[in-house]
Amino acid sequence: MFVILVYDVEQKSVAKALRTCRKYLYWVQNSVFEGEISEANLTKLKMELEKVINKEKDSVIIYRFRTTKYSLIEIIGIKKGGEENIL
């Protein structure tokens, strides 16, 4: 399935959350990730994320899509993050 994941986590968890998400998804922008992922890997990703975020304060939102990908992606302003920037 295709997923879009957005996180909003405390500064101290950002590096770990980023590393975790990048193992499974393409890093689009700052806190936004996307990609094709299997059900098994999505489960693993969620379990790993739950270990690195603070569930009382942080937030992760995952959109699942049956159809493959979106029809268009537009960016206004700067392109923060993305594959080329390694933290």
Added chain:
Amino acid sequence: MFVILVYDVEQKSVAKALRTCRKYLYWVQNSVFEGEISEANLTKLKMELEKVINKEKDSVIIYRFRTTKYSLIEIIGIKKGGEENIL
């Protein structure tokens, strides 16, 4: 069309960006918005956002989908933002 919009803007522009996005889309979570929107309204939204954000520093990402909505949305951690929280 159905869109998902995520912004990452400086603190001083957050309130204005939030107000602008909420005029056109449903506020899902902190910096995440979604909804059905016409091409005309999306153009208006983008023009209004360009006025309130700093295009040198801020970033807005818009996913467009031909098909209506996603098949599932999951939230890990807390639900930040959303319709019930008025800034």
